[in-house]
Amino acid sequence: MRQYPLPASLEPLGALVRVEMAGVCGTDIHLWKGQLPIPRPNILGHETVGRVERLGDSLKQDWTGLPLQVGDRVTWSSSLACGQCFYCREKRQPTRCLNRKAYGISYNCEEPPHCNGGYAEYIYLRPGSAIFKLPEDLSTERVIGAGCALVTAIHGIERMGIDWHDVVVIQGAGPVGLAALAVALDHGASQAIVIGGPEHRLQTARTFGSNECISIDEVSHGQDRVERVRQLTRGFGADVVIECVGLPEAVPEGLEMCRDGARFLVLGHYGDAGPVLLNPHHITRKQLVVYGSWGSEPRHMRQALEFLQARGDRFPFEDLVTHRFPLEKTTEALETTARWKSTKSVVVPGMGK
């Protein structure tokens, strides 16, 4: 725990927010363990809800045009794109912005304005941040329960497309897999098969409406899982397979679950877990299409928030929040997630105060 001064004055389009809850994401574990190159020291935490404490003089509206005031409960896109580089301008792919920064990842907290991550009492939102005022009937728990997994799934599925009536297989039942399941079902998937574990996560998948769950504890061999998927899909395999695991060997296994002409989304490989043997002939012969997708844009956050508000009955993401920790126990929160003991751990700075 370190203490930093709050900014004495705000930039005209900046905002200071008091953190109410911050989620622990799988990427945080990689960052925490030093498996990804980031500036250090660093205040982690890129899934955050808080209350506006102070507003810059010119910041009058949230990203959607709603009036913004001190005291409003808000969340925001964790990343900022420059809007001016090759990818932002010419290719309209701001998630690959050459100057992209992300709260909880890209900033050294020794440098002002210091407060750049969610695992803290306050966070300073720089000019250009995409801030979203939360409606009263959308709980903080649901927003953090969905976390960056939901916007990641929305972006990835937007890129790949799920056609109405598609048969979808989802590899992985963690936050990204469950978010992909919810979004796939809401696209009108005719069948959604989830492969993962442990059992409490599969139970959530069933609550969300998966037609079938394949437990990796019960069906421990990949080839048996492939066989099971084929049995469930008239022998052909799925129209769409979404990888939400992050282990390289999930990719060839998932490709085998594809019918000819299927689409495959590599969604779980935010960390670099190394290469795997793949046979290009299979991609040619089966006429597959393999998609990658990185992060999300502010418009996906807007969609996510409306989705959480409108479909909360069907997809109660707040139930993913299984473990809560005060700010002093952030390390414990990270450990709990690292050990797969929680579905979702969260840090609550005001807890017990």
Place this chain on the structure above:
Amino acid sequence: MRQYPLPASLEPLGALVRVEMAGVCGTDIHLWKGQLPIPRPNILGHETVGRVERLGDSLKQDWTGLPLQVGDRVTWSSSLACGQCFYCREKRQPTRCLNRKAYGISYNCEEPPHCNGGYAEYIYLRPGSAIFKLPEDLSTERVIGAGCALVTAIHGIERMGIDWHDVVVIQGAGPVGLAALAVALDHGASQAIVIGGPEHRLQTARTFGSNECISIDEVSHGQDRVERVRQLTRGFGADVVIECVGLPEAVPEGLEMCRDGARFLVLGHYGDAGPVLLNPHHITRKQLVVYGSWGSEPRHMRQALEFLQARGDRFPFEDLVTHRFPLEKTTEALETTARWKSTKSVVVPGMGK
């Protein structure tokens, strides 16, 4: 050389064709060497032009509706789809038809009607074959010079899409690479870079209009070729990369030539040349899309023939036919292709008679 009887009578929708010219395709080399499982003995040859010798009673029109008569010069799609299976009906992907057959590949020539391949004096076209009458001003050499490479490239590029103004890299300068180059340029690619060899093939690529050729003889290290592509593309890499090589290591090399958000087409892996190490994290982080494509449909043959007729001045595919052999020397034709000595070898049954 074996002798088989011609069919005594034709089915109402069958046709007997006297072969004028048959091309040797890279796949023929794999088949000839026994690297792919096919019935044996087998009359190879799936790129063929001939003259109609006899017509079934009910066969009045070619695939496009033109009247068909004895004496007409024709070509045809090498493969037949059933029109009734899951892939033909529900998924509209006849190239993955569960009952697909191909002339020159799928038939044991010991079984009637015997004449099922192009390396022969006659070939029998079964009911359901997609036959195309050739216009007078479209030479046999140009059709065979383009061969199955052109329809393969048309189908693959249809699946992936080349956007107008895209920067395109083509790995490989054999028949598939040259066909992909022609089709990419005709799509309005703003820049087309060909990587391959030997020099006489690169010369054809230049004739077709490639903006830049990278010789694998001169730039023999993959990483240097990647670097060269980046230099030619403002440092970012290409919008589209088309693999037309068939060696697994071309795939990771090509993926490195992609800008973030690029599309990559695995077009050269008709044979199973084994797996290669690929890193799924790169697909996620760079937001790539990787496409496979298999064979072609009759409508691609129609497009190919019109393209060859209309754009012959710009893309003189007849120049690819560098070596001609009489039927007795078919083995020599295969050897010449296997040794990369020709751009395209062809068998001419009537040669020297």
Place this chain on the structure above:
Amino acid sequence: MRQYPLPASLEPLGALVRVEMAGVCGTDIHLWKGQLPIPRPNILGHETVGRVERLGDSLKQDWTGLPLQVGDRVTWSSSLACGQCFYCREKRQPTRCLNRKAYGISYNCEEPPHCNGGYAEYIYLRPGSAIFKLPEDLSTERVIGAGCALVTAIHGIERMGIDWHDVVVIQGAGPVGLAALAVALDHGASQAIVIGGPEHRLQTARTFGSNECISIDEVSHGQDRVERVRQLTRGFGADVVIECVGLPEAVPEGLEMCRDGARFLVLGHYGDAGPVLLNPHHITRKQLVVYGSWGSEPRHMRQALEFLQARGDRFPFEDLVTHRFPLEKTTEALETTARWKSTKSVVVPGMGK
């Protein structure tokens, strides 16, 4: 009522079916009143469920590959495409087949095999018909309640696309409008607004899940309906508007309900109700896209049947069947539909026997 002989023998791929129920569609009213040119006399009825009475020797499977036997309950696509014309082959648009025929529409019943429509005790299904065996748990009422409206909506929405999270307006609350509503909701529309009447149809729309209904009885001026839509859509208009009315003036009204850049589907104009004044400048300035769609393909029927089976709880199409008539009272069934007194009238040949 006329009597015709049943066919003495069946073609190898033909089938004779005893009709259980046949729906009355809006198009039937146009046909009945002589507003569309068809052969006469004509047995109408193109939405039909029946039991297989006799099977041709070679007809062993339904369109999806399931075994087919005497006694099976079946439905079928009302139209047959030739598979060989310009539209079938080159443009893959069999709904615009140059030789298209439809049961209940295209055949003069004076000519053998006579039994070509649903309003009869038997119907003869010609070779090439797309027959679907119905699962036990899918009721005849639900299939006929959905009728050709559902496959029409599925095809139209496939052509236009509904993006996940789109705001959708549906003009019309008849069978096509209700089917479009169900399919739009199942695509993940974030908001679905139905405009129509009378009240009992709007009640069904609410049951299906529409977020808002605008009654044309209560809001009788078009401009007021446009204003209401804008109020419901942050002032911008909808992402997607689907016209399911059939009156020309619905089109300019619907175009005004579009936000800039929206898509508009003209789905209700099966009959020629004449022209309407439209301003091309509005299409340019608002960057609209206007889609047409005609009929459906067998693969849409397959999707429809699976959808009805899987989503029956959410969309109880059987409730649309409000009026039943024996075969002798078919004229009364047509009159009931013509007068908008029913949501859906059906003919039940075995009724009261």
Place this chain on the structure above:
Amino acid sequence: MRQYPLPASLEPLGALVRVEMAGVCGTDIHLWKGQLPIPRPNILGHETVGRVERLGDSLKQDWTGLPLQVGDRVTWSSSLACGQCFYCREKRQPTRCLNRKAYGISYNCEEPPHCNGGYAEYIYLRPGSAIFKLPEDLSTERVIGAGCALVTAIHGIERMGIDWHDVVVIQGAGPVGLAALAVALDHGASQAIVIGGPEHRLQTARTFGSNECISIDEVSHGQDRVERVRQLTRGFGADVVIECVGLPEAVPEGLEMCRDGARFLVLGHYGDAGPVLLNPHHITRKQLVVYGSWGSEPRHMRQALEFLQARGDRFPFEDLVTHRFPLEKTTEALETTARWKSTKSVVVPGMGK
């Protein structure tokens, strides 16, 4: 002619440009005649090339990242989008920006900074303008000859898509029609038919590579033109029709030139020329898709400039500039265009000095 003071100081991201050439566009005629509502008085001219006279302190690069200096020859996108409204942010349609402004159209020249249009000695480019440095080998005449017609055509065709091998009809042979022709040919259209006049414009269409021209002087009845298109397209009509005329009656005529399933782009209706009778039944029955498109984005200007540089030999847009006028004779330039006497009139402020 009025005199206004140049700005005393520039905003950090503003620039002052000395005008070299400004094109007269058809829209200018509508603006000049008062047919569109704009602030008055107004310095018209939205197609301009000039030299940088002064640069704001922070303006170091052009839109593509090239260094920008005093003396550079530049052009720019005529319109500015806010980047923050519903259309800019959520719908990614900046051409429909709620706060859009355009040089030569949106500004009252009585208000500072006064110099907001191309028909002047100087123009002031505000912060956020998309400025493009012109390469040496791209002539001012070619850029102005292409004018806003080219970026308009690029945007419209991007929205609609032209598939490789499509048969394309272009209604109109003015600047927009000729630009659409060039872009369509470069997309790989298999056939391009231009309908228009007068003869000197058709001659340019032939130079660009149109396969066939239909003169409206020779074929003066719409139905005869429809018939001629059918004759040229195997009786079916075109895959794609692009309206570049601006007269409402061109739309129903063009729709008749469509094959079933075709796409139609309403590109010429920038002015409001009133409504026309259209039959929605034809859109449904023929399964058409009708697109609108408005203006262009900076990325289209970048594509246009690269296209003009790379394809200048094939499409010599400089030849469209048929009439030049000094600044004092701007009214004459407008009159010449209004009377269809020029292909393209331009204003050259430095002419004769």
